[in-house]
Amino acid sequence: MGQAAQAPSGTRDFLADDLRRRKAAVAAVSEIFERYGFDPLETPAFERLEVVTGKYGEEAANLLFKILRRGAHEAGGQADLALRYDHTVPLARVIGTHGSKLPFPFKRYAIGPVWRADRPQEGRFREFVQCDVDTVGSHSPLADAEIVQAVADGLEALGVIDFRFLVNSREALRGLLEVYNVDTFLSDGVLASLDKLDKLGAEAVVTELTERGISATTAERLVTDIVADSPDLIRAKLETNPRGKQGLADVDRLLELTGDLEGRIAFSPRMVRGLDYYTGAIWEVEAAGYPGAVAAGGRYDRLVAALGGPEVPAVGGSVGIERILAVQEPESGGDHGLDVALTVLEDSGGELLRLARELRRHGLRVGTYLGSSTKLGKQLTWANAHKARVAVIRGTEEQSAGAVTVRDMTSGEQQRVADADAAQRIEELLRD
């Protein structure tokens, strides 16, 4: 049927096993966020184009899926809506829309698809789930700590146990640049370059820094010190600078408040994030067996206003649920068979459907044979294919006796039971 029969490029159809696994992951993380007192929020799949315009920078703007105006306006070829690119711009918009109706601080989580017209490639999709948790309206360091703990528990709920939070702070990084006499107006660019250390390597970053106007000596010393990732070395330098000192205090307060993460959280001078909207402590989580970061977050006190919302402090985190699910994929197999398979022979089916409904009312998963074969063997093959634990047979003999034959699909043992007792006997069998 050609390309038209496929899901659009970069998107996926989720069939039963995969979808159940994804739903279970979302439910597990949601449950954790609920325990932390976060409330769910769901915004529309699209926003007005003017809400998103200018909010994401030029590169991202090209990745928006824009929706054509409708009816008579369609011919104009203009868009007025765009699919959700993340959960953050909608969050800022919601705070503007519902302000006084929201509890403040507003603690919300959002787990749902976002859409980006990235070039599709291995493991990268145009429709994928983002999992965000944010507290808007609190300056308290407890809010930062709560996000870190919620993300840590969320990762554990997803089966990611062997992880480590790398903590740094934008103020500490800016203070460090001051220690190296980097001009303030260069610091955003310098941090963006340092953020690429993992990707490009030290040498390339030094070159990039000199191109940005940093002297070769300074660039080399800076990169060497960052790459060394020595907390003591950097701490000593930061203590000499007011900004650095403040940033370090933010980091240390977060470490103190999340003390029960023990060895799984530490100050990491090497952890630089290029996104310039962070204002306080920032962190990233690395986990054994997973490429890149499995979660990231930090404080961004100016972002909500920058995105069109009111002036409110905010702190948040994001769990890389797609990345985690992708790594776990090969391990988890779907195992969602039927509890009971009803074969359909001479019986008209009415009595079987009544039995089925009774079993279902008791919470069992019951399938009825809907194919065209009247052969028991074929129907038992069907029952097996659906991993049925018990099969029910009602042939001519059973019918005239007002009974069914109940077959244990594992052992092959069979027993005849009167219609009235069938449901109870089957449940007993499944309990064993």
Next chain:
Amino acid sequence: MGQAAQAPSGTRDFLADDLRRRKAAVAAVSEIFERYGFDPLETPAFERLEVVTGKYGEEAANLLFKILRRGAHEAGGQADLALRYDHTVPLARVIGTHGSKLPFPFKRYAIGPVWRADRPQEGRFREFVQCDVDTVGSHSPLADAEIVQAVADGLEALGVIDFRFLVNSREALRGLLEVYNVDTFLSDGVLASLDKLDKLGAEAVVTELTERGISATTAERLVTDIVADSPDLIRAKLETNPRGKQGLADVDRLLELTGDLEGRIAFSPRMVRGLDYYTGAIWEVEAAGYPGAVAAGGRYDRLVAALGGPEVPAVGGSVGIERILAVQEPESGGDHGLDVALTVLEDSGGELLRLARELRRHGLRVGTYLGSSTKLGKQLTWANAHKARVAVIRGTEEQSAGAVTVRDMTSGEQQRVADADAAQRIEELLRD
């Protein structure tokens, strides 16, 4: 902040209480469908434009949200994708895409948003949830009966108890038209007109029928007989016509197989559905207190092929979950408070966060005060606003004693407990 601060026209932000209610409804219906052996399916939010083009008729085509091509193609103003308009076209496409990988018969449910650019009005949205359950690949009347039972149980799970299935069949209706000597080529149009009886009334429908080329006498007799809604009268007429007889047999088989719905399912000659893709038994569910139909469905053996899938029989139903939620809205209040509220006084917070994490690990919902007040009274007001059942206080005295004060927010009773015993004592208190 003007219009830009609002969600797009016809869409909604779902805040916590409402969203939890919606999620609970979806979970309840999903659980029922699972018990019937249906598997979940989730398709992308959008399909290739050519997959949907020509599938919905002219009126619906104007309601599609079309997505502009991206990058260099954007300027052309052309669309290449469209948001999902329903779950049926994606189902037909999935059968084409994944054919051999799917278990057959393919029993799936899909509960998720669809998008239609209808004129927004009271109770009608441009983004709304559709809840579909379908069996593709079975001719068995058991498949029809299973859908009816699953929908009945689904309605009950949604709290809709007082309902009634009105059953008819496309073949019976066509046979009836033959009895009245209506030309075959007119029958689709005539059924579309009869479908409007509730909306337009008998007189207007008679006029419409005569405009379609039916004689006034025939139109009046036909409408009178349909409006009478007398199963016996219509049965007698259908028995005289082979097509009518076959249709009646389909209806009777469904009634027999779903006998356990007792008084809640019946042949209803007045139930005419205008959608010409139905081929066998069709039904609609009316429920006391709900406007219009709360569910509908039937057999549509030619639809999958017509939508671009292979030639396979199919039967399905749809539960009007938005309609049901809209009616129930005023009744259900949100009641999702905190189990435990932690106030934050002189204590640095580290010990409190450790206690919080322990309580959360035991499944409790725990909030930490994140505001700026250091006054206990204000913090207890916050705890009350969040419906906290227990508040925890750790002031200077408690801190030096290595203890917390646990306050029952209902009775106002307080007791001091050592840090080590706090979690256990709080859990006991919440169990009472």
